[in-house]
Amino acid sequence: MSSREQQILDAMAARIDGAALGPLARPAGLTVSRSRMLELKPTQLPHVSVYPLDGTSDRKGSTAESTLTAKVAIWAKATPGGVVDAELDPIWLWVHQQLLADESLGGLVITLRQPQRVYGFAQHLGPFGDLDLHYLLTYRHSAADPSRP
Incomplete structure (x- = not known):
């Protein structure tokens, strides 16, 4: 069994x-x-x-409440004569739609929010850019066994 953190990341990728x-x-x-x-x-x-x-945990008896910052890195290549941001935008909207359709990710998390977006580029690869979405997730798990709720 994997940790709750890995379960959450797997659920995000699957969505x-x-x-x-x-x-x-x-x-x-x-x-x-x-x-x-x-x-x-x-x-x-x-x-x-x-x-x-990154992540943090705060133990409360037999339960721990943890916060995970998950990075969703989007990579796109601009079409000839195009702007890479125009290629990144529909992917960002897709990711956001998929993750916020059920903000509990099937009961795995208490809260999910997207507080930060970071834009970048890799010019040596051509018209290629990236957008990093940082999602902040709060969840609970057994203090003794981080794979269990």
């Missing part, structure tokens, strides 16, 4: 990679992974990767 949970259609060609250690080529875009940034 982003799954069928539409709202009115927006899945962006064409989108791939999703659970790894921060990917070496992506421009031909593998668009891509979304989900992984942990």
